[in-house]
Amino acid sequence: MTLFQRxxxxxxxxxxxxxxxxxxxxxxxxxxxxxxxxxxxxxxxxPFVLRRGTARTPETIAFREKLDDMxxxxxGFDVYKRGDSQIVQFRxxxxxxxxxxxxxxxxxxxxxxxxxxxxxxxIEGGGFRAKYVEAEKATLRKRLEAIVNxxxxxxxxxxxxxxxxxxxxxxxxxxxxxxxxxxxxxALLRHYEDWLERAALDLYVVGDTxxxxxxxxxxDAFKLKTGTPAxxxxxxxxxxxxxxxxxxxxxxxxxxxLNMGLRTGIGxxxxxxxxxxxxxxxxxxxxxxxxxxxxxxxxSLAYYAASRLDGHKGICTIQxxxxxxxxxxAVAIIKQQLESMARGELSELEINxxxxxxxxxxxxxxxxxxxxxxxxxxxVLTGNERTSAELLEQVQGVTADDIxxxxxxxxxxxxxxxRDRKEA
Amino acid sequence: MExxxxxxxxxxxxREVLDNGLEVIVLPKEGFQKTYATFSTKYGSVDNRFxxxxxxxxxxxDGIAHFLEHKMFEEPEGDIFAVFASQGASANAYTTFDxxxxxxxATEQVHANxxxxxxxxxxxxxxxxxxxxxxxxxEQEINMYKxxxxxxxxxxxxxxxxxxxxxHIDIAGTVExxxxxxxxxxxxxxxxFYHPSNMLLFVVGGVDAKDIxxxxxxxxxxxxxxxxxxxxxxxxxxxxxxKIPRKVAQLSVSLPKCMLGFKEKKVGLTGEALLRQEVTTxxxxxxxxxxxxxxxxxxxxxxxxxxxxGHEYNSSTDYAFSVVGGDTPDPDALIEALRTGITxxxxxxxxxxxxxxxxxxxxxxxxxxxxxxxxIAGEFTRYRFRDADMxxxxxxxxxxxxxxxxxxxxxxxxxxxLAVSIVEKPQAKA
Numbered sequence: 146m147t148l149f150q151r152x153x154x155x156x157x158x159x160x161x162x163x164x165x166x167x168x169x170x171x172x173x174x175x176x177x178x179x180x181x182x183x184x185x186x187x188x189x190x191x192p193f194v195l196r197r198g199t200a201r202t203p204e205t206i207a208f209r210e211k212l213d214d215m216x217x218x219x220x221g222f223d224v225y226k227r228g229d230s231q232i233v234q235f236r237x238x239x240x241x242x243x244x245x246x247x248x249x250x251x252x253x254x255x256x257x258x259x260x261x262x263x264x265x266x267x268i269e270g271g272g273f274r275a276k277y278v279e280a281e282k283a284t285l286r287k288r289l290e291a292i293v294n295x296x297x298x299x300x301x302x303x304x305x306x307x308x309x310x311x312x313x314x315x316x317x318x319x320x321x322x323x324x325x326x327x328x329x330x331x332a333l334l335r336h337y338e339d340w341l342e343r344a345a346l347d348l349y350v351v352g353d354t355x356x357x358x359x360x361x362x363x364x365d366a367f368k369l370k371t372g373t374p375a376x377x378x379x380x381x382x383x384x385x386x387x388x389x390x391x392x393x394x395x396x397x398x399x400x401x402x403l404n405m406g407l408r409t410g411i412g413x414x415x416x417x418x419x420x421x422x423x424x425x426x427x428x429x430x431x432x433x434x435x436x437x438x439x440x441x442x443x444x445s446l447a448y449y450a451a452s453r454l455d456g457h458k459g460i461c462t463i464q465x466x467x468x469x470x471x472x473x474x475a476v477a478i479i480k481q482q483l484e485s486m487a488r489g490e491l492s493e494l495e496i497n498x499x500x501x502x503x504x505x506x507x508x509x510x511x512x513x514x515x516x517x518x519x520x521x522x523x524x525v526l527t528g529n530e531r532t533s534a535e536l537l538e539q540v541q542g543v544t545a546d547d548i549x550x551x552x553x554x555x556x557x558x559x560x561x562x563x564r565d566r567k568e569a
Numbered sequence: 570m571e572x573x574x575x576x577x578x579x580x581x582x583x584r585e586v587l588d589n590g591l592e593v594i595v596l597p598k599e600g601f602q603k604t605y606a607t608f609s610t611k612y613g614s615v616d617n618r619f620x621x622x623x624x625x626x627x628x629x630x631d632g633i634a635h636f637l638e639h640k641m642f643e644e645p646e647g648d649i650f651a652v653f654a655s656q657g658a659s660a661n662a663y664t665t666f667d668x669x670x671x672x673x674x675a676t677e678q679v680h681a682n683x684x685x686x687x688x689x690x691x692x693x694x695x696x697x698x699x700x701x702x703x704x705x706x707x708e709q710e711i712n713m714y715k716x717x718x719x720x721x722x723x724x725x726x727x728x729x730x731x732x733x734x735x736x737h738i739d740i741a742g743t744v745e746x747x748x749x750x751x752x753x754x755x756x757x758x759x760x761x762f763y764h765p766s767n768m769l770l771f772v773v774g775g776v777d778a779k780d781i782x783x784x785x786x787x788x789x790x791x792x793x794x795x796x797x798x799x800x801x802x803x804x805x806x807x808x809x810x811x812k813i814p815r816k817v818a819q820l821s822v823s824l825p826k827c828m829l830g831f832k833e834k835k836v837g838l839t840g841e842a843l844l845r846q847e848v849t850t851x852x853x854x855x856x857x858x859x860x861x862x863x864x865x866x867x868x869x870x871x872x873x874x875x876x877x878x879g880h881e882y883n884s885s886t887d888y889a890f891s892v893v894g895g896d897t898p899d900p901d902a903l904i905e906a907l908r909t910g911i912t913x914x915x916x917x918x919x920x921x922x923x924x925x926x927x928x929x930x931x932x933x934x935x936x937x938x939x940x941x942x943x944x945i946a947g948e949f950t951r952y953r954f955r956d957a958d959m960x961x962x963x964x965x966x967x968x969x970x971x972x973x974x975x976x977x978x979x980x981x982x983x984x985x986x987l988a989v990s991i992v993e994k995p996q997a998k999a
């Protein structure tokens with residue numbers, strides 16, 4: 146298996162995977178800081194403004210035309226949370242020059258583009274260009290207001306918000322609506338400078354290149370201040386549940402959305418993490434899992450009934466779409482599944498099926514440049530390298546007792562239900 | 570087994586049509602861990618009236634192709650997902666307007682998984698009980714989509730565009746129509762459309778082509794299929810004009826969603842001509858209203874659109890339309906601004922530099938698509954069922970001229986052919 150080559154340039158850790166398997170170069174830059182109520186909104190706004198123009202190319206049209214000229218290089222960003230960190234991920238992908246007749250090295254051009262966007266932004270007076278800041282404030286506001294449009298996601302976010310009410314994790318990675326108005330172009334520039342100074346920075350490149358080449362290109366393209374890389378803080382995953390919270394929201398919906406939040410107390414670093422993956426897989430990760438079989442196939446209560454594990458925060462969430470009056474029935478069936486796992490009711494078949502599925506996913510990572518680098522980034526987050534091959538081996542070694550151990554630690558924290566508005 | 574070479578994208582494909590009519594395509598991808606296989610029938614939601622071998626035409630309930638897709642996963646021994654899981658494969662299926670696709674992806678036991686895929690799709694098992702049980706599940710699937718504003722605005726638009734063509738009917742049908750489905754009708758549809766001569770098997774990934782052909786041939790030779798006559802599909806005549814110029818639905822959304830659809834007056838293209846038209850139209854739309862166009866930037870600066878704004882072109886032999894739109898605070902202002910911008914472009918024509926840039930972008934995104942086995946299998950099958958070759962697309966993009974794009978621009982944007990679909994917040998009750 147090919148491994149990432151590691152380097153460092155001032156505050157940026159470099160991770161390069163040389164491979165000829167793809168027709169593209171995949172580039173990602175992760176910038177992470179602790180989630181914090183006071184900074185979450187301005188930091189979320191930063192990438193929106195950075196993608197409008199740079200000192201070298203101030204106008205948005207020209208900035209985007211550059212991308213089209215590089216054979217439609219992809220450039221995008223995402224803001225999300227992992228553990229207790231708020232992470233901005235910039236992504237670029239560009240064609241390997243050998244497939245097109247390009248006069249410039251597309252890898253060099255892409256890194257120059259990303260370096261400009263991140264480290265050489267357009268500054269006017271003492272701030273970002275006011276027109277861009279105002280337009281992107283409107284865009285961010287729309288994005289936050291739009292969360293309610295996707296009822297499945299809305300219910301999932303609301304469940305986590307209620308569940309983690311006393312923790313930074315309650316915050317949405319895009320920030321808060323009431324935090325947007327007061328951001329001025331000058332204040333945002335100060336936030337940007339502070340963010341770039343504090344953030345843990347990791348740059349990944351996957352494609353037909355080398356660490357040496359990338360180090361040189363990044364050195365030329367990024368305006369980096371001197372310093373050493375920052376580390377991610379380890380999130381708190383141990384949180385005792387006193388009473389189960391029951392939350393009900395009402396909106397105009399045709400179908401009820403039932404979400405449940407569980408605390409596993411097991412982080413990505415924990416030796417029980419592979420068993421937690423197995424627990425989630427058996428519970429609701431797949432069409433052979435307990436939730437799918439019992440909620441959907443046996444009772445026809447739902448089209449989807451699944452669970453998801455956030456390994457960095459030690460939280461497992463369950464989601465299902467049901468008819469309003471089936472709420473009690475569905476909750477009871479799901480609770481039965483949780484209890485049966487804690488009692489050790491696990492068949493050899495479901496353990497083997499789940500191992501086979503997780504192993505397949507871990508092997509498949511190799512076929513996608515982005516999957517590979519996203520997986521590797523987990524190691525950066527925890528400061529502990531575990532390759533997908535090592536995790537695969539650990540999953541294979543999980544015993545029924547390990548899974549029961551996880552099941553016993555799992556605590557139901559929150560039951561959230563989104564239903565229609567009752568007639569007054 | 571014939572070998573097809575595509576040196577410009579460094580891909581090699583193996584193809585053969587078996588004695589029973591099944592077309593098999595293998596695309597080995599060196600260095601890939603995963604194998605991805607799709608087994609597809611040229612049968613989708615629009616095929617609701619058909620005949621085979623000159624028999625009387627049959628009309629079937631809406632949503633039956635999708636219902637059939639759900640039911641195929643059940644075998645007398647139980648759920649087929651469990652078998653795939655034991656073999657470490659992720660399996661799934663989906664139904665579109667014109668095809669139903671069964672698929673798996675696996676890194677191990679590729680041969681066993683491929684046998685499982687072929688065998689379960691070639692072995693229907695419908696009973697009154699298992700058909701009834703599925704109705705509750707699909708009812709919840711339909712209700713889930715009802716809450717999805719993006720889906721509502723998109724399918725609302727198609728419904729506004731088409732009077733008679735079944736493309737305007739929801740792929741899953743309605744709660745009412747699926748309750749009319751019974752096992753006899755399912756078997757009739759199955760026997761018509763799941764004959765090997767109406768199907769395509771596509772395997773891509775870290776495989777050896779000969780191994781795969783040996784396996785598939787042995788598998789098919791052990792089964793017998795009666796030769797089948799030609800399948801005829803019947804559609805009522807579709808008027809050239811749109812059905813409803815403006816369709817509005819209410820749902821709790823933060824901002825209205827607004828989509829504009831332009832219905833092609835002339836349809837009937839097939840094969841390469843259809844593919845060329847698709848390429849030219851997509852390139853035209855990208856140049857005119859893609860993210861780096863002047864029109865996009867001006868709409869964004871007027872706060873009429875957001876990042877959700879996009880465009881697409883959907884075409885087949887019997888229907889074709891473009892879709893433009895996204896979230897907007899003011900649907901009427903957006904429609905007017907688009908009308909003004911598009912009319913100006915039609916009069917002035919597209920600039921050479923903008924055209925060249927969009928062409929590069931399209932070529933780049935096509936090449937990027939070839940990194941993904943899922944996209945290759947999906948796109949290849951989609952084009953193949955329209956008698957076209959996905960690997961021709963690159964050449965068509967390269968050959969496309971500014972003149973053709975300008976002609977397409979003038980021909981396509983006829984405001985008499987416009988329908989608008991809007992999803993907005995319910996008005997506060999008085």
